Amino acid sequence: MTTIQTQDELPLTESTFFILLSLAGGPRHGYAILKDVQTLSDGRVNLSTGTLYGALSRLLEQGWIARLDSSPAPEEARPRKEYILSDLGRRILNAETARLSSLAERARLRLAGGEA
Amino acid sequence: MTTIQTQDELPLTESTFFILLSLAGGPRHGYAILKDVQTLSDGRVNLSTGTLYGALSRLLEQGWIARLDSSPAPEEARPRKEYILSDLGRRILNAETARLSSLAERARLRLAGGEA
DNA sequence: CCGTAATATGTCGTATGACGACATATGGCG
């Protein structure tokens, strides 16, 4: 069985992680992700638009996110592209979260205990 | 006061993180770090020598690690360079561990709760 | 009504760093 090996895609970069995490909260368009990531990271992470739109097109290609064809209310003249997290994306985000936890735990042990 | 802003150095790459974490367990030479990182990561992370030695020289420049002048037992013809974690390096590793923890926690909340 | 800021999307050049491939040498074991 050719189960997709989510493990092989890790680690995510911090930018990618936060973008996926933002979308885990619901569909959003680019600029909204930008703002959400600032909030999620307590202002620590400020994606440049270069990073954001580059990452979004990459994530689309990889199928980790998808375009949301929210029948764009015609009165919406304003350009807006909404994205949602795909199942694959969610699985990867879960795997990354697990990796993060185990990493932190592993580090805490060695830093606290001090033993080799 | 020019306190070093450890925050500004984060996030670390996974390679850097594991190299520092390995040295947190005591002084080691390059190849030993390579093996230690494999163990620490349950075989998931296999640094190439390109990554390792590149990272080590960078870490030296930054003062996060230092050469250990362990009066090399003269009978040691074998080339071996030992490294230790500096105070700065240890502070950064601590900061990164904290970042990792809060990231995992933040993600767990959003993924579990599902709320926006 | 005009200017400015926030919203919104995008491109481009540069720098960093991971990685695989390659190179080199010694020590130990069969």
Add this chain to the structure above:
DNA sequence: CGCCATATGTCGTCATACGACATATTACGG
């Protein structure tokens, strides 16, 4: 004697983050 593990190192390439720049629309204050 040959091979594998140990041990250190360089080089070219690729992925990606980032800042700078570009462009449009909407909202608000003066």
